[in-house]
Amino acid sequence: xxxxxxxxxxxxxxxxxxxxxxxxxxxxxxxxxxxxxxxxxxxxxxxxxxxxxxxxxxxxxxxxxxxxxxxxxxxxxxxxxxxxxxxxxxxxxxxxxxxxxxxxxxxxxxxxxxxxxxxxxxxxxxxxxxxxxxxxxxxxxxxxxxxxxxxxxxxxxxxxxxxxxxxxxxxxxxxxxxxxxxxxxxxxxxxxxxxxxxxxxxxxxxxxxxxxxxxxxxxxxxxxxxxxxxxxxxxxxxxxxxxxxxxxxxxxx
Amino acid sequence: xxxxxxxxxxxxxxxxxxxxxxxxxxxxxxxxxxxxxxxxxxxxxxxxxxxxxxxxxxxxxxxxxxxxxxxxxxxxxxxxxxxxxxxxxxxxxxxxxxxxxxxxxxxxxxxxxxxxxxxxxxxxxxxxxxxxxxxxxxxxxxxxxxxxxxxxxxxxxxxxxxxxxxxxxxxxxxxxxxxxxxxxxxxxxxxxxxxxxxxxxxxxxxxxxxxxxxxxxxxxxxxxxxxxxxxxxxxxxxxxxxxxxxxxxxxxx
Numbered sequence: 001x002x003x004x005x006x007x008x009x010x011x012x013x014x015x016x017x018x019x020x021x022x023x024x025x026x027x028x029x030x031x032x033x034x035x036x037x038x039x040x041x042x043x044x045x046x047x048x049x050x051x052x053x054x055x056x057x058x059x060x061x062x063x064x065x066x067x068x069x070x071x072x073x074x075x076x077x078x079x080x081x082x083x084x085x086x087x088x089x090x091x092x093x094x095x096x097x098x099x100x101x102x103x104x105x106x107x108x109x110x111x112x113x114x115x116x117x118x119x120x121x122x123x124x125x126x127x128x129x130x131x132x133x134x135x136x137x138x139x140x141x142x143x144x145x146x147x148x149x150x151x152x153x154x155x156x157x158x159x160x161x162x163x164x165x166x167x168x169x170x171x172x173x174x175x176x177x178x179x180x181x182x183x184x185x186x187x188x189x190x191x192x193x194x195x196x197x198x199x200x201x202x203x204x205x206x207x208x209x210x211x212x213x214x215x216x217x218x219x220x221x222x223x224x225x226x227x228x229x230x231x232x233x234x235x236x237x238x239x240x241x242x243x244x245x246x247x248x249x250x251x252x253x
Numbered sequence: 254x255x256x257x258x259x260x261x262x263x264x265x266x267x268x269x270x271x272x273x274x275x276x277x278x279x280x281x282x283x284x285x286x287x288x289x290x291x292x293x294x295x296x297x298x299x300x301x302x303x304x305x306x307x308x309x310x311x312x313x314x315x316x317x318x319x320x321x322x323x324x325x326x327x328x329x330x331x332x333x334x335x336x337x338x339x340x341x342x343x344x345x346x347x348x349x350x351x352x353x354x355x356x357x358x359x360x361x362x363x364x365x366x367x368x369x370x371x372x373x374x375x376x377x378x379x380x381x382x383x384x385x386x387x388x389x390x391x392x393x394x395x396x397x398x399x400x401x402x403x404x405x406x407x408x409x410x411x412x413x414x415x416x417x418x419x420x421x422x423x424x425x426x427x428x429x430x431x432x433x434x435x436x437x438x439x440x441x442x443x444x445x446x447x448x449x450x451x452x453x454x455x456x457x458x459x460x461x462x463x464x465x466x467x468x469x470x471x472x473x474x475x476x477x478x479x480x481x482x483x484x485x486x487x488x489x490x491x492x493x494x495x496x497x498x499x500x501x502x503x504x505x506x
Contacts, residue, residue, distance in 0.1 A: 146342060148310055148334075151328060152308055153357040154328055154357055155356075155357035163342075163353070167342070167344040244345075244385045
């Protein structure tokens with residue numbers, strides 16, 4: 001099992017090797033393509049810069065996706081449960097989710113200025129749609145018999161929501177959360193390149209202006225690593241919360 | 254003996270894709286408190302539809318149904334339903350599943366726990382309280398379904414092919430257990446099945462359904478002492494009679 005987990009490292013090792021070889025063969029001058037060792041040094045010499053900016057980015061994503069979660073999950077449960085709300089919102093959801101959050105950066109700056117506000121708003125929007133759509137999808141998937149059991153028991157609407165609709169939708173909500181965190185992370189880096197003066201996106205863009213390609217590479221490594229970590233965290237939370245699902249699905253995580 | 258369930262000229266028509274589908278026509282019968290009645294017929298003869306109507310989960314297109322002297326306008330508090338696919342909530346433990354109907358009625362945690370303990374013991378589920386449905390065998394799951402149905406002290410159990418998905422051995426065992434429950438609890442049982450043997454093993458009275466549209470073709474008293482032996486002559490005679498009734502319009506297939 002441990003060996004099979006390690007299989008995921010193979011492509012990364014190959015990439016690293018290709019990088020080393022490219023540096024040795026001088027495909028690009030070292031000022032553009034720094035050797036891995038030099039990039040590693042960034043984590044020693046410029047650690048505070050990297051950490052501060054990484055923290056700034058993470059905070060924005062947590063705030064933005066947290067907001068999307070608070071809005072999308074209750075809304076999705078309602079839309080999934082009540083046909084009228086579905087008819088009311090379906091077209092709007094399909095229209096707005098097709099708009100890439102990145103394309104809203106100019107508007108966000110116009111209306112909200114420069115800083116955390118536009119960034120968090122954009123992250124909120126990028127997480128909102130996947131969470132909303134997956135929550136609705138989760139509610140739709142409830143077995144009909146279970147709803148009959150609830151009706152036959154004359155369960156209150158509140159009990160149905162809390163004890164049936166929400167738990168039934170939880171696996172799908174977590175799928176939505178994984179997508180939302182991924183989308184939010186993509187958005188934060190882009191937004192920081194334009195609308196904010198801190199964060200990993202800002203750090204990378206700034207490094208380009210000062211010819212610090214080692215810092216750019218370090219930034220990319222950190223962005224990838226945090227992305228992986230965040231995804232693993234959501235998976236772990238899902239496995240915890242949806243323990244009842246173990247052995248029910250064909251592909252267990 | 255009081256009339257417990259009254260069904261008066263009930264019909265049910267569904268809006269079909271091409272034309273309306275008449276599932277039931279002119280259903281008339283009454284059943285006394287404590288009766289064990291089987292609704293017997295091949296699939297598509299409307300027997301399950303009638304059970305859903307008596308459970309208050311669907312409304313008749315014509316006619317009236319009264320349970321415990323009260324015209325039905327939704328699920329009756331004096332009846333509980335048991336589904337073929339057991340309708341257990343996969344995210345709830347056995348304990349929580351059994352407590353659900355009581356929770357829907359607003360009973361306190363202490364009351365729920367006490368009743369659940371009694372019924373789990375009666376259905377041989379003691380020791381399985383913390384398990385999830387998917388960790389149980391089909392027979393055990395249906396025991397949970399029956400235990401849950403009994404928690405509200407129902408005067409009638411409405412059972413929709415509850416043992417249809419079980420292997421023969423488990424089915425036989427659960428049939429015996431159900432008869433015991435019926436004898437000790439004095440509940441009225443309405444039991445949908447497509448198995449002639451099952452109907453003859455269990456019922457005081459068998460309503461034979463024929464399809465297109467669903468109608469009651471015969472109302473047969475089963476005056477055989479329990480436990481009943483399928484090998485016995487009177488049993489076999491009745492079985493032949495029922496087979497003839499059910500197969501009467503085989504030409505339609």
